[in-house]
Amino acid sequence: MTFFLEVLVGGLLSGAMYSLVALGFVLIFKASGVFNFAQGAMVLFSALTLVSLLEKGWNLWMCLGITLAGMVFLAYLIERIVLRPLVNQPPLALFLATIGLAFAIEGIAQAMWGTQVHGLNVGIPDVPLNVKGLLISEFDIFTGIIAAVLVAALALFFSKTRVGRALRAVADDHEAALTVGIPLRHIWVIVWAVAGIVALVAGIVWGSRVGVQFSLVLIAYKALPALILGGLDSVPGAIAGGLLIGASEKLAEVYVGPFVGGAIESWFPYMLALGFLLIRPEGLFGEVHIERV
Amino acid sequence: MQTSKKWFSILCVAVVSGVAAPVATVQAADQFVPVPIYRTGPYAAGGTGIFGGMMDYMHMINERDGGVNGVKLTWEECETEYKVDRGVECYERLKNKPPTGAAMFHPLSTGITYATIERGAADKIPIVSMGYGRADASDGRVFPYTFTMPINYWNQNTAKIKFIGTKVGGMDKLKGLKIANVHHDSAYGKETIPILEAQAKKYGFHVKHYAVAHPGLEQKAIWLQIRQDKPDWIILRGWGVMNPTALKEAARVGFPSNKIVGVWWSGSEEDVRPAGDSAKGYIAAGFHPAGTDFPVIQEIMKHVQNKGKGHVEKDRVGTMYYNRGVLHGIVTVEAIRTAQKKYGNKPLTGEQVQFGLEHLKIDEARIKALGATALMSPIHTDCRDHEGGGMVKFQEWNGQKWVTITDWIKPDFALTRPLIEESAAKYAQEKGIKPRTCK
CATH class of the missing domain: 3.40.50.2300 (Response regulator)
Structure with missing residues (x-):
């Protein structure tokens, strides 16, 4: 029973790390109806920028400030070069644009900062704690807290601020939002900048854990099943989906994996998400959209 | 309008110079070696480090010795991203490069090795998987064009x-x-x-x-x-x-x-x-240590890196990946040198270089002459053994x-050789290959 609990808790804490990436997807989808394929590339870009600046020997806070400014500038460029020419185009066109964007950001990140692997230590302890016989990583607990704080902040932002409400209006209908005076371009820059900041947080956490390297872009694939489970347009859903995926994939690897040759962590979440799509396509917390024809 | 024209001109110059650059370097008397590198993607550190070391070594041979017995080495990069499909594409693209086609092909990926073994045998181009690939390919009777030196998995x-x-x-x-x-x-x-x-x-x-x-x-x-x-x-x-x-x-x-x-x-x-x-x-x-305290690395520093001609960042010289790349370069050059003894000092075909790879004799004296003492163990290949008896530190x-x-x-x-031969024989049976007879 102790082992089961250890796997379960470990899985939930891993899930919190998936949620950090899933949040970036949700933000952009919620505000623009675009599934941002470039979120993983943004995680890489932000983490690589931060670690490369740190390696110059500069102060952590200064490096963080420069990286944040860089992510805001990136958001501005994306709006100016990619999104603005595509206003009122079908969501599929925007989605395809983000695929191209992902390749561009990955290439720019590597061209700017190189392809070397970097260690990142931002002072978060990474030692196991013995909690009533369960070994739980202090780092993972820290990540869980970060995810919770981010969700709370974003939930408040969307529901209690004017900008947040404007973001939701833009997501519902670009043209209608424009006609009531919501500045679409500013809103898009804001939401991509916020998604960039979330990408930076995810990049710091994942980079501290596995090193800052190209593989960070692959983390995005871990977030996809979490999004399907939680709902593409729900901030709490991203968290719930991440936790569910984390816990279920770990339990499956331990208790089912040995019977099918192991290494099922990579595809099990997708099977779970596929099953979930058949039952509840909008996800656990996603809005049900009814379109009249 | 004027600005647009200016930018268009700059773009044209950039495109033309970018296209022309890799084409202009191959000469009729050069020996061509493909470089299926991975500079991007999740494994780029390995791709740039190893091929960086290999290209630096070949560059040093050109700069210091004027090539291998006067035959300059030339190479062309092809980006694989460590993907098998792109690796095969690179093999196909580079195998017939002038003047004599690819001397050999270093896949630098077990997946790409598996995908190119049969192509290499058909095209008579050696596939050299140094410290990776399939272990049973060490049996040269079944795999005449695949090499696993200095040591297989x-x-x-x-x-x-x-x-x-x-x-x-x-x-x-x-x-x-x-x-x-x-x-x-x-x-x-x-x-x-x-x-x-x-x-x-x-x-x-x-x-x-x-x-x-x-x-x-x-x-x-x-x-x-x-x-x-x-x-x-x-x-x-x-x-x-x-x-x-x-x-x-x-x-x-x-x-x-x-x-x-x-x-x-x-x-x-x-x-x-x-x-x-x-x-x-x-x-x-x-199968080699890290470090820069080897004469061969110092020679590379002197003739290549210190002149700003390196193929990888200077601070990576002497790292594990870099030194592995230098060993790739040594095996490449020594195989060409050995083959030249039979076929003459001229650019050789893959089939001719196969002879060199199959008759490598890099003993302690040769290692010392190469400036690689303690960097590598001796390699002795023959028709049966394409691994060469390497050792591990x-x-x-x-x-x-x-x-x-x-x-x-x-x-x-003693444990592995019978298993290698057994596995190779099974492969030969599956593929309908008649193993060569080795003297």
């Missing part, structure tokens, strides 16, 4: 078990030990399962295999199982991000790093630095650098 693995044997007080003390094989879930990762099983049978230890899903970013479930199973030693067979993640997870479950022995693809600076303190004391096998990460902790350890050839 199976023999490396026997050296690891010998190393663990010395650590526990003798090979007889292996009996009853529990060894966990944590491997990448790929052809590369699974390659050593048969030999580990054979060794477990021979020495009486228990081996359990744990497959880690690609890319290996998440391994918590695996390491919790390992903690539950309590192995005595762990063999780590990772690649890329799987390595630092494994070392960190091992520390999280309290497994000591000095009881983990990695393959050489888990033993670069890039594998341990991101793991921080968790990697201190970790041990990895190697073990190295420990002290938190700052790799420190060599053993002398060359000879693998258990």
